[in-house]
Amino acid sequence: MTPPPPPQPRRFRFGVSVPPPADPQQWAELARRVEGLGYDVLLVGDHFTGRTAGQLAPVPAMVAAAAVTRTLRLGALVFGNDFRHPLVLAKELASVDVLSGGRLELGMGAGWMPSDYEQLGIAMDSARVRIDRFGEAIQIIRQAMGPSPFSFAGEHYTVTRYEGFPKPVQMPAPPVLIGGGGERMLRIAARQADIVDINLQLHAGRLVPRRTIMAAEGMDAMVELVRATAGERMERIELSHRAFHVDVSASRAEAIASASLRFEAPESRIIETPFALIGSRNSIVEDLLRSRERWGLSYVIVGPDCIDSFAPVVAVLGTRTRPVAAGG
Numbered sequence: 001m002t003p004p005p006p007p008q009p010r011r012f013r014f015g016v017s018v019p020p021p022a023d024p025q026q027w028a029e030l031a032r033r034v035e036g037l038g039y040d041v042l043l044v045g046d047h048f049t050g051r052t053a054g055q056l057a058p059v060p061a062m063v064a065a066a067a068v069t070r071t072l073r074l075g076a077l078v079f080g081n082d083f084r085h086p087l088v089l090a091k092e093l094a095s096v097d098v099l100s101g102g103r104l105e106l107g108m109g110a111g112w113m114p115s116d117y118e119q120l121g122i123a124m125d126s127a128r129v130r131i132d133r134f135g136e137a138i139q140i141i142r143q144a145m146g147p148s149p150f151s152f153a154g155e156h157y158t159v160t161r162y163e164g165f166p167k168p169v170q171m172p173a174p175p176v177l178i179g180g181g182g183e184r185m186l187r188i189a190a191r192q193a194d195i196v197d198i199n200l201q202l203h204a205g206r207l208v209p210r211r212t213i214m215a216a217e218g219m220d221a222m223v224e225l226v227r228a229t230a231g232e233r234m235e236r237i238e239l240s241h242r243a244f245h246v247d248v249s250a251s252r253a254e255a256i257a258s259a260s261l262r263f264e265a266p267e268s269r270i271i272e273t274p275f276a277l278i279g280s281r282n283s284i285v286e287d288l289l290r291s292r293e294r295w296g297l298s299y300v301i302v303g304p305d306c307i308d309s310f311a312p313v314v315a316v317l318g319t320r321t322r323p324v325a326a327g328g
Contacts, residue, residue, distance in 0.1 A: 075105035102169030240299030
């Protein structure tokens with residue numbers, strides 16, 4: 001009996017994570033530029049303090065970007081669960097999906113930046129409590145976007161015979177992205193997300209510990225955890241990651257040395273980690289192909305400072321076609 005052919009690798013997608021400027025013309029021009037360069041997704045943050053505090057709020061920013069683009073998908077990296085009741089967020093995001101013609105990607109997290117909590121006067125509970133509450137919220141948001149009324153009784157939320165309106169264009173719900181670098185968040189993502197964003201571990205508002213999180217072996221362990229937890233769902237999960245250091249440069253050696261100093265990591269770690277993309281266009285293309293083969297990483301997110309410089313890589317590997325399927 002002839003064995004079945006191996007599964008085809010998932011196509012690459014590319015996103016840009018940006019703080020939306022408060023100037024409406026600048027924001028519209030940025031959204032058009034990101035779409036014109038071939039990126040698939042435009043992502044905004046959800047913070048109230050720090051360098052993003054003066055930027056547009058995420059929901060109206062996504063609606064405005066949708067109004068001036070045609071194919072660009074919109075999302076957040078990521079909505080902090082503690083800042084809104086999940087039913088409020090579900091209604092807002094279903095409305096974004098309707099207004100954008102079905103281009104929403106629903107990025108959610110448990111909340112991690114202490115200054116957001118402090119300045120808003122919200123108690124920042126332990127990671128265990130925040131993650132438990134987040135796990136309930138994801139279930140509620142999915143059901144709120146579904147076709148029927150539902151009730152929910154959990155430790156943190158209670159919902160009674162609620163039916164959400166409007167219904168999103170993407171049914172049974174827009175694709176859900178959950179990111180994490182810790183075991184509990186990755187397990188929730190593996191069970192409930194359509195897109196699992198494998199991240200550097202967050203603690204007290206910073207990335208830690210730098211010397212160990214950059215190792216490729218750490219990515220091996222995180223991907224294996226997702227696979228083991230997801231089981232049969234794994235073939236429907238898209239794996240993403242945020243490249244925290246991008247340097248499209250002909251001088252690969254100098255760029256690697258610079259990144260080694262920034263991340264306080266040996267150059268060998270910098271070369272093999274997917275969180276740093278360094279070198280010429282062709283060498284970065286080769287690195288991404290190896291990352292997809294080794295880990296299944298196919299959705300790559302970069303920051304605002306490299307939108308133009310990274311575009312040649314997108315031009316080689318990007319194939320903006322049909323949106324990712326939802327409803328895992």
